[in-house]
Amino acid sequence: MDFPLMDLEPIWLSLQLAGVTVVILLTLGTPIAWWLAHTRSRSRVVVEALVALPLVLPPTVLGFYLLILLGPHGWVGGPVQALTGSALSFSFAGLVFASTLYSLPFVVQPLHSAFESIGKIPMETAQSLGASRLDAFFSVITPLARRGYLTAMVLGFAHTLGEFGVVLMVGGNIPGKTKVISIEIYDRVEVLEYAQAHILSAGLLIFSFLVLVMVYSINRRLPMQVT
């Protein structure tokens, strides 16, 4: 195997994309999951279904709508183009946007079940002792939900690394910007450069396996802490 031929850029790019996406998703996913866990609103099922959609939709459906949405005439791409001079399609920012949608359920669902199993009592107790809602959340709920957070982070990261169909449709295969590992593998296989395809594929295989081992051991070692 010829290592000098290996281009490390797609790996680095994928790691960046997954990292940024996970940070955004934890920020967005926490309030969504909290609301889902505690609301009695009837619209709950609708929001739950919306969050889970990327699990069942073919990536091509997401890719198609994103291509229209992020392009220079799209609802999102248009205003961004007016502000910055370039639309979101074929850009790293566009991929972050796409990945955030694509990996949303992988972050929201573990958080949702963590918050649900914690229940309302810890929050109410902390508040009755004089803590503000925000303070109570960060000093009481977050530590209790650490199992959910770890699972959400690991799954969100790994799922974004494995993204392919959406990126193929809105990425434009630009080295250093949108050419992520999965696209690089596809390209190498297409031109019959199997040595490089093997290295990258085996890397992803091992990484994904370790990720799942990690998720399952998190779930074993950190037992439920319900008051």
Added chain:
Amino acid sequence: MWVVVWILALPQVVWSGEVHVAVASNFLNPLKEIAASYKQDTGDRLILISGSTGKLYAQARHGAPFDVLLAADSKRPALLEREGVGVMGTRFTYAVGALVLWSLEPGRVRGEESLAQMNKGKLAIANPKTAPYGRAAQQVLVSLGFWKKLQPSLVRGENIAQTLQFVATGNATLGFVAKSQVEDPRFKFKGSRWEVPVDMHEPIFQQAILLNPGLANSSAKQFLDYLQGPVAKKIMRSYGFRFLEE
């Protein structure tokens, strides 16, 4: 349950009047028209599988059940012939393609100077490694001295159809596509274009070859003859293709 197993175990019915044609994306629409008239004239049906020439080549090498390959270059059919996947002596140039710089905006493309004026927006080309029209686009950009300079603006389509789609949706301002694609009635009178002079890139000889799975299919050979006949040539000409003898 045994019924299901029994049905699955039945040998695949060989429908002699069907030809599986792997076709380079730029030729898909003309071939659909040819397939319609072919069906009228012979009663045989063409089943079309489209993609970049490089991808179809790789699939054929790995035993894809294609009877015929209609590539967008002469390199891959020659390789298949040498590798024993294509049938020796069945390779021929069915059309000569042309490259076009195209934009959805009227008046945007005038000539090569339109490339020099690229300061924002994207320029779409097909992946030069797998798509012959992408390779030709790369050769044009290199010979005009724009290849390095325009790297930040380049987006690569997975095949020439996706490249056209990037430009047609406005996601890319300009794109190098096949002339046959913008001769399509949907795009013919839209946007603006520059027909790249043929001496700026290696000629695009689109070659066909009979593949091993098609050896036993008499319809496959009949279709290759039809492709060289007057009806097919008239359709190809309407898409802007030329022929070797011209």
